[in-house]
Amino acid sequence: MKVLVVEDDVDLASQIGAALEEAGYTVETAHDGETGDFLGATEQVSAAVLDLGLPGMDGIAVLKSWRAQGLGFPVLILTARDAFADKVAGFRAGADDYVLKPFRMEEVVLRLAALLRRAAGHASPEIAAGSLVFDTATGLATLDGLPLKLTAFETRILRQLMLNLGRPVSRTDLAEQLYDGETDRDFRSIEVLIGRLRRKIGEGRIETRRGEGWRLLPGDPE
Incomplete structure:
Protein backbone atom coordinates (compact mmCIF):
# COMPACT_ATOMS: atom_id res chain seq x y z
CA MET A 1 0.00 0.00 0.00
CA LYS A 2 1.20 3.50 -0.78
CA VAL A 3 1.53 6.10 1.97
CA LEU A 4 2.17 9.79 1.34
CA VAL A 5 4.41 11.49 3.92
CA VAL A 6 4.21 15.31 3.91
CA GLU A 7 6.82 16.69 6.32
CA ASP A 8 9.15 19.67 5.81
CA ASP A 9 11.82 18.29 8.16
CA VAL A 10 13.81 16.24 5.64
CA ASP A 11 15.48 14.04 8.27
CA LEU A 12 12.21 13.30 10.04
CA ALA A 13 10.44 12.58 6.74
CA SER A 14 13.24 10.16 5.85
CA GLN A 15 12.94 8.39 9.22
CA ILE A 16 9.17 8.05 8.88
CA GLY A 17 9.54 6.79 5.32
CA ALA A 18 12.15 4.21 6.35
CA ALA A 19 9.94 2.92 9.18
CA LEU A 20 6.95 2.60 6.86
CA GLU A 21 8.97 0.86 4.15
CA GLU A 22 10.32 -1.57 6.72
CA ALA A 23 6.70 -2.33 7.66
CA GLY A 24 5.96 -3.17 4.01
CA TYR A 25 4.52 0.08 2.63
CA THR A 26 5.46 2.03 -0.49
CA VAL A 27 6.22 5.66 0.39
CA GLU A 28 5.88 8.96 -1.48
CA THR A 29 7.41 12.01 0.20
CA ALA A 30 6.78 15.75 -0.05
CA HIS A 31 8.48 18.53 1.91
CA ASP A 32 6.02 21.36 1.32
CA GLY A 33 2.28 21.81 1.23
CA GLU A 34 1.91 22.50 -2.48
CA THR A 35 3.74 19.30 -3.46
CA GLY A 36 1.84 17.30 -0.88
CA ASP A 37 -1.47 18.65 -2.13
CA PHE A 38 -0.54 17.71 -5.71
CA LEU A 39 0.70 14.19 -4.88
CA GLY A 40 -2.36 13.45 -2.76
CA ALA A 41 -4.59 14.38 -5.67
CA THR A 42 -2.63 12.65 -8.44
CA GLU A 43 -1.10 9.55 -6.84
CA GLN A 44 -3.24 6.61 -5.76
CA VAL A 45 -2.29 6.74 -2.08
CA SER A 46 -3.97 4.62 0.59
CA ALA A 47 -3.19 6.99 3.47
CA ALA A 48 -1.19 10.09 4.37
CA VAL A 49 1.00 11.24 7.24
CA LEU A 50 0.65 15.02 7.26
CA ASP A 51 2.59 17.59 9.27
CA LEU A 52 0.52 20.66 10.07
CA GLY A 53 3.41 23.13 10.23
CA LEU A 54 4.34 23.16 6.56
CA PRO A 55 5.88 26.11 4.69
CA GLY A 56 3.70 27.94 2.20
CA MET A 57 0.49 25.92 2.11
CA ASP A 58 0.06 24.63 5.67
CA GLY A 59 -1.20 21.18 6.61
CA ILE A 60 -4.74 22.31 7.39
CA ALA A 61 -5.03 23.91 3.95
CA VAL A 62 -3.67 20.74 2.32
CA LEU A 63 -6.15 18.57 4.20
CA LYS A 64 -9.08 20.84 3.34
CA SER A 65 -8.01 20.73 -0.32
CA TRP A 66 -7.91 16.93 -0.36
CA ARG A 67 -11.32 16.62 1.26
CA ALA A 68 -12.81 19.28 -1.04
CA GLN A 69 -11.65 17.14 -3.99
CA GLY A 70 -13.47 14.15 -2.53
CA LEU A 71 -10.29 12.33 -1.48
CA GLY A 72 -11.26 10.15 1.47
CA PHE A 73 -8.04 8.30 2.28
CA PRO A 74 -7.15 8.23 6.01
CA VAL A 75 -4.92 11.07 7.22
CA LEU A 76 -2.70 10.91 10.29
CA ILE A 77 -1.62 14.41 11.32
CA LEU A 78 1.60 15.31 13.12
CA THR A 79 1.40 18.18 15.57
CA ALA A 80 3.34 19.75 18.44
CA ARG A 81 2.42 18.62 21.95
CA ASP A 82 1.05 22.01 23.05
CA ALA A 83 -0.86 22.83 19.85
CA PHE A 84 -4.36 21.83 21.00
CA ALA A 85 -6.00 24.29 18.60
CA ASP A 86 -4.15 22.66 15.70
CA LYS A 87 -5.50 19.24 16.67
CA VAL A 88 -9.05 20.58 16.76
CA ALA A 89 -8.58 22.32 13.41
CA GLY A 90 -7.12 19.13 11.95
CA PHE A 91 -10.12 17.03 12.95
CA ARG A 92 -12.51 19.66 11.66
CA ALA A 93 -10.66 19.66 8.34
CA GLY A 94 -11.05 15.88 8.03
CA ALA A 95 -8.13 14.24 9.86
CA ASP A 96 -8.63 10.70 11.17
CA ASP A 97 -6.03 10.59 13.95
CA TYR A 98 -3.01 12.48 15.27
CA VAL A 99 0.44 11.85 16.75
CA LEU A 100 2.13 14.33 19.06
CA LYS A 101 5.73 15.39 18.45
CA PRO A 102 8.13 14.05 19.55
CA PHE A 103 6.99 10.49 18.85
CA ARG A 104 8.31 6.98 18.36
CA MET A 105 8.28 5.69 14.79
CA GLU A 106 6.51 2.54 15.97
CA GLU A 107 3.55 4.67 17.04
CA VAL A 108 3.21 6.18 13.57
CA VAL A 109 3.33 2.74 11.93
CA LEU A 110 0.79 1.23 14.35
CA ARG A 111 -1.65 4.13 14.18
CA LEU A 112 -1.45 4.17 10.39
CA ALA A 113 -2.06 0.42 10.22
CA ALA A 114 -5.12 0.85 12.43
CA LEU A 115 -6.50 3.60 10.18
CA LEU A 116 -6.02 1.51 7.06
CA ARG A 117 -7.56 -1.53 8.72
CA ARG A 118 -10.65 0.40 9.81
CA ALA A 119 -10.96 2.00 6.36
CA ALA A 120 -11.06 -1.51 4.87
CA GLY A 121 -13.70 -2.61 7.39
CA HIS A 122 -11.51 -4.83 9.57
CA ALA A 123 -11.70 -4.48 13.36
CA SER A 124 -8.75 -6.70 14.29
CA PRO A 125 -5.09 -6.16 13.34
Whole structure:
Protein backbone atom coordinates (compact mmCIF):
# COMPACT_ATOMS: atom_id res chain seq x y z
CA MET A 1 0.00 0.00 0.00
CA LYS A 2 1.20 3.50 -0.78
CA VAL A 3 1.53 6.10 1.97
CA LEU A 4 2.17 9.79 1.34
CA VAL A 5 4.41 11.49 3.92
CA VAL A 6 4.21 15.31 3.91
CA GLU A 7 6.82 16.69 6.32
CA ASP A 8 9.15 19.67 5.81
CA ASP A 9 11.82 18.29 8.16
CA VAL A 10 13.81 16.24 5.64
CA ASP A 11 15.48 14.04 8.27
CA LEU A 12 12.21 13.30 10.04
CA ALA A 13 10.44 12.58 6.74
CA SER A 14 13.24 10.16 5.85
CA GLN A 15 12.94 8.39 9.22
CA ILE A 16 9.17 8.05 8.88
CA GLY A 17 9.54 6.79 5.32
CA ALA A 18 12.15 4.21 6.35
CA ALA A 19 9.94 2.92 9.18
CA LEU A 20 6.95 2.60 6.86
CA GLU A 21 8.97 0.86 4.15
CA GLU A 22 10.32 -1.57 6.72
CA ALA A 23 6.70 -2.33 7.66
CA GLY A 24 5.96 -3.17 4.01
CA TYR A 25 4.52 0.08 2.63
CA THR A 26 5.46 2.03 -0.49
CA VAL A 27 6.22 5.66 0.39
CA GLU A 28 5.88 8.96 -1.48
CA THR A 29 7.41 12.01 0.20
CA ALA A 30 6.78 15.75 -0.05
CA HIS A 31 8.48 18.53 1.91
CA ASP A 32 6.02 21.36 1.32
CA GLY A 33 2.28 21.81 1.23
CA GLU A 34 1.91 22.50 -2.48
CA THR A 35 3.74 19.30 -3.46
CA GLY A 36 1.84 17.30 -0.88
CA ASP A 37 -1.47 18.65 -2.13
CA PHE A 38 -0.54 17.71 -5.71
CA LEU A 39 0.70 14.19 -4.88
CA GLY A 40 -2.36 13.45 -2.76
CA ALA A 41 -4.59 14.38 -5.67
CA THR A 42 -2.63 12.65 -8.44
CA GLU A 43 -1.10 9.55 -6.84
CA GLN A 44 -3.24 6.61 -5.76
CA VAL A 45 -2.29 6.74 -2.08
CA SER A 46 -3.97 4.62 0.59
CA ALA A 47 -3.19 6.99 3.47
CA ALA A 48 -1.19 10.09 4.37
CA VAL A 49 1.00 11.24 7.24
CA LEU A 50 0.65 15.02 7.26
CA ASP A 51 2.59 17.59 9.27
CA LEU A 52 0.52 20.66 10.07
CA GLY A 53 3.41 23.13 10.23
CA LEU A 54 4.34 23.16 6.56
CA PRO A 55 5.88 26.11 4.69
CA GLY A 56 3.70 27.94 2.20
CA MET A 57 0.49 25.92 2.11
CA ASP A 58 0.06 24.63 5.67
CA GLY A 59 -1.20 21.18 6.61
CA ILE A 60 -4.74 22.31 7.39
CA ALA A 61 -5.03 23.91 3.95
CA VAL A 62 -3.67 20.74 2.32
CA LEU A 63 -6.15 18.57 4.20
CA LYS A 64 -9.08 20.84 3.34
CA SER A 65 -8.01 20.73 -0.32
CA TRP A 66 -7.91 16.93 -0.36
CA ARG A 67 -11.32 16.62 1.26
CA ALA A 68 -12.81 19.28 -1.04
CA GLN A 69 -11.65 17.14 -3.99
CA GLY A 70 -13.47 14.15 -2.53
CA LEU A 71 -10.29 12.33 -1.48
CA GLY A 72 -11.26 10.15 1.47
CA PHE A 73 -8.04 8.30 2.28
CA PRO A 74 -7.15 8.23 6.01
CA VAL A 75 -4.92 11.07 7.22
CA LEU A 76 -2.70 10.91 10.29
CA ILE A 77 -1.62 14.41 11.32
CA LEU A 78 1.60 15.31 13.12
CA THR A 79 1.40 18.18 15.57
CA ALA A 80 3.34 19.75 18.44
CA ARG A 81 2.42 18.62 21.95
CA ASP A 82 1.05 22.01 23.05
CA ALA A 83 -0.86 22.83 19.85
CA PHE A 84 -4.36 21.83 21.00
CA ALA A 85 -6.00 24.29 18.60
CA ASP A 86 -4.15 22.66 15.70
CA LYS A 87 -5.50 19.24 16.67
CA VAL A 88 -9.05 20.58 16.76
CA ALA A 89 -8.58 22.32 13.41
CA GLY A 90 -7.12 19.13 11.95
CA PHE A 91 -10.12 17.03 12.95
CA ARG A 92 -12.51 19.66 11.66
CA ALA A 93 -10.66 19.66 8.34
CA GLY A 94 -11.05 15.88 8.03
CA ALA A 95 -8.13 14.24 9.86
CA ASP A 96 -8.63 10.70 11.17
CA ASP A 97 -6.03 10.59 13.95
CA TYR A 98 -3.01 12.48 15.27
CA VAL A 99 0.44 11.85 16.75
CA LEU A 100 2.13 14.33 19.06
CA LYS A 101 5.73 15.39 18.45
CA PRO A 102 8.13 14.05 19.55
CA PHE A 103 6.99 10.49 18.85
CA ARG A 104 8.31 6.98 18.36
CA MET A 105 8.28 5.69 14.79
CA GLU A 106 6.51 2.54 15.97
CA GLU A 107 3.55 4.67 17.04
CA VAL A 108 3.21 6.18 13.57
CA VAL A 109 3.33 2.74 11.93
CA LEU A 110 0.79 1.23 14.35
CA ARG A 111 -1.65 4.13 14.18
CA LEU A 112 -1.45 4.17 10.39
CA ALA A 113 -2.06 0.42 10.22
CA ALA A 114 -5.12 0.85 12.43
CA LEU A 115 -6.50 3.60 10.18
CA LEU A 116 -6.02 1.51 7.06
CA ARG A 117 -7.56 -1.53 8.72
CA ARG A 118 -10.65 0.40 9.81
CA ALA A 119 -10.96 2.00 6.36
CA ALA A 120 -11.06 -1.51 4.87
CA GLY A 121 -13.70 -2.61 7.39
CA HIS A 122 -11.51 -4.83 9.57
CA ALA A 123 -11.70 -4.48 13.36
CA SER A 124 -8.75 -6.70 14.29
CA PRO A 125 -5.09 -6.16 13.34
CA GLU A 126 -5.07 -9.73 12.06
CA ILE A 127 -6.96 -10.62 8.88
CA ALA A 128 -7.52 -14.31 8.21
CA ALA A 129 -8.22 -16.12 4.96
CA GLY A 130 -8.70 -19.57 6.42
CA SER A 131 -5.36 -20.74 7.80
CA LEU A 132 -3.54 -17.83 6.13
CA VAL A 133 -3.25 -14.93 8.60
CA PHE A 134 -1.79 -11.47 7.98
CA ASP A 135 -1.00 -8.99 10.76
CA THR A 136 -1.60 -5.51 9.37
CA ALA A 137 0.29 -3.90 12.26
CA THR A 138 3.53 -5.85 11.83
CA GLY A 139 3.32 -7.01 8.20
CA LEU A 140 3.91 -10.61 9.27
CA ALA A 141 2.09 -13.51 7.63
CA THR A 142 1.56 -17.05 8.88
CA LEU A 143 0.20 -20.19 7.23
CA ASP A 144 -1.11 -22.97 9.47
CA GLY A 145 0.49 -21.09 12.37
CA LEU A 146 3.96 -21.05 10.80
CA PRO A 147 5.62 -17.77 9.70
CA LEU A 148 5.99 -17.13 5.98
CA LYS A 149 9.21 -15.66 4.60
CA LEU A 150 8.06 -12.98 2.16
CA THR A 151 9.97 -10.28 0.32
CA ALA A 152 8.98 -6.63 0.71
CA PHE A 153 7.13 -6.66 -2.63
CA GLU A 154 5.35 -9.92 -1.83
CA THR A 155 4.28 -8.47 1.53
CA ARG A 156 2.88 -5.37 -0.19
CA ILE A 157 0.85 -7.50 -2.59
CA LEU A 158 -0.45 -9.74 0.18
CA ARG A 159 -1.40 -6.70 2.30
CA GLN A 160 -3.42 -5.25 -0.58
CA LEU A 161 -5.12 -8.57 -1.32
CA MET A 162 -5.88 -9.14 2.37
CA LEU A 163 -7.38 -5.69 2.89
CA ASN A 164 -9.59 -6.39 -0.15
CA LEU A 165 -10.28 -9.98 0.90
CA GLY A 166 -12.75 -11.65 -1.45
CA ARG A 167 -12.70 -8.71 -3.90
CA PRO A 168 -10.59 -8.49 -7.07
CA VAL A 169 -7.65 -6.07 -7.11
CA SER A 170 -6.63 -4.79 -10.53
CA ARG A 171 -3.14 -4.88 -11.96
CA THR A 172 -3.15 -1.08 -12.10
CA ASP A 173 -4.11 -0.80 -8.43
CA LEU A 174 -1.34 -3.19 -7.43
CA ALA A 175 1.19 -1.26 -9.49
CA GLU A 176 0.16 2.00 -7.84
CA GLN A 177 0.67 0.46 -4.41
CA LEU A 178 3.93 -1.28 -5.26
CA TYR A 179 5.90 1.50 -6.92
CA ASP A 180 6.60 5.12 -6.02
CA GLY A 181 6.12 7.98 -8.46
CA GLU A 182 9.67 7.80 -9.79
CA THR A 183 9.62 4.08 -10.62
CA ASP A 184 8.34 2.74 -13.94
CA ARG A 185 5.32 0.47 -13.56
CA ASP A 186 6.36 -2.99 -14.73
CA PHE A 187 3.14 -4.99 -15.08
CA ARG A 188 4.99 -8.16 -16.04
CA SER A 189 6.90 -8.12 -12.76
CA ILE A 190 3.57 -8.09 -10.90
CA GLU A 191 2.59 -11.34 -12.57
CA VAL A 192 5.94 -12.83 -11.53
CA LEU A 193 5.41 -11.66 -7.95
CA ILE A 194 1.88 -13.11 -7.90
CA GLY A 195 3.32 -16.42 -9.07
CA ARG A 196 5.95 -16.41 -6.33
CA LEU A 197 3.37 -15.50 -3.70
CA ARG A 198 1.09 -18.31 -4.87
CA ARG A 199 3.86 -20.84 -4.39
CA LYS A 200 4.42 -19.64 -0.81
CA ILE A 201 0.80 -19.40 0.36
CA GLY A 202 -0.73 -22.15 -1.79
CA GLU A 203 -1.52 -22.20 -5.51
CA GLY A 204 -5.29 -22.18 -5.06
CA ARG A 205 -5.58 -19.16 -2.78
CA ILE A 206 -5.21 -16.40 -5.38
CA GLU A 207 -7.78 -16.44 -8.14
CA THR A 208 -7.14 -14.75 -11.49
CA ARG A 209 -10.18 -12.77 -12.63
CA ARG A 210 -9.96 -12.01 -16.35
CA GLY A 211 -10.26 -8.28 -16.93
CA GLU A 212 -10.45 -7.58 -13.18
CA GLY A 213 -7.13 -8.66 -11.67
CA TRP A 214 -6.55 -11.03 -8.76
CA ARG A 215 -8.72 -12.08 -5.84
CA LEU A 216 -7.62 -13.69 -2.58
CA LEU A 217 -10.10 -16.33 -1.50
CA PRO A 218 -11.62 -15.62 1.94
CA GLY A 219 -11.13 -19.23 3.08
CA ASP A 220 -8.84 -22.19 2.50
CA PRO A 221 -8.97 -23.60 -1.06
CA GLU A 222 -10.75 -26.90 -1.44
